[in-house]
Amino acid sequence: SQQGEEDPQALSIQEGENATMNCSYKTSINNLQWYRQNSGRGLVHLILIRSNEREKHSGRLRVTLDTSKKSSSLLITASRAADTASYFCATDASQGAQKLVFGQGTRLTINP
Amino acid sequence: GAVVSQHPSRVICKSGTSVKIECRSLDFQATTMFWYRQFPKQSLMLMATSNEGSKATYEQGVEKDKFLINHASLTLSTLTVTSAHPEDSSFYICSARATGLSAFFGQGTRLTVV
Numbered sequence: 001s002q003q004g005e006e007d008p009q010a011l012s013i014q015e016g017e018n019a020t021m022n023c024s025y026k027t028s029i030n031n032l033q034w035y036r037q038n039s040g041r042g043l044v045h046l047i048l049i050r051s052n053e054r055e056k057h058s059g060r061l062r063v064t065l066d067t068s069k070k071s072s073s074l075l076i077t078a079s080r081a082a083d084t085a086s087y088f089c090a091t092d093a094s095q096g097a098q099k100l101v102f103g104q105g106t107r108l109t110i111n112p
Numbered sequence: 113g114a115v116v117s118q119h120p121s122r123v124i125c126k127s128g129t130s131v132k133i134e135c136r137s138l139d140f141q142a143t144t145m146f147w148y149r150q151f152p153k154q155s156l157m158l159m160a161t162s163n164e165g166s167k168a169t170y171e172q173g174v175e176k177d178k179f180l181i182n183h184a185s186l187t188l189s190t191l192t193v194t195s196a197h198p199e200d201s202s203f204y205i206c207s208a209r210a211t212g213l214s215a216f217f218g219q220g221t222r223l224t225v226v
Contacts, residue, residue, distance in 0.1 A: 041219060088156070
């Protein structure tokens, strides 16, 4: 099955800085979602962007989607220590059936 | 948001035994549930899709006789790892969705086979 590629694989920044993570995928999609996972825990849904949308905001999160390049980015502004986690993009190519294919993830570390 | 409960959160079993993991949707009826496996520091890999009242659809490379999935009701799906071996040690996560809604994830089950 297709897997998304995420970069960077790991990112370490200072608290207060912005963090940007990128995701690329291979097939046409219905929507793309971003999730956060704290170590050894389940997934927390952050944001969903549909294939006909280009940008979406939620609090300190900003997601963009470029379907022509098959890529998405997640920007976390004014990062906090609590943002330390792994972040995954997931694509739904199943016409909304939520059969998600996950990217490899970015491990984000926010240093106080 | 909707709540999906997964149980147990951790389990240790002996090699050769079977382990059952439950995934429940607490406040909605889940027409479809998904089971994922995640090895340390890796991404989630979809194992199978289960629809209530029908047989699960397994992804390529996933042994259906080893990973038994039952979706007997609209609020419960179970994954049974049969004759578990150390290489089956992993983090198993379910997600559940109702028609027209997003999927919600359980908290995961860490399986350790010794």
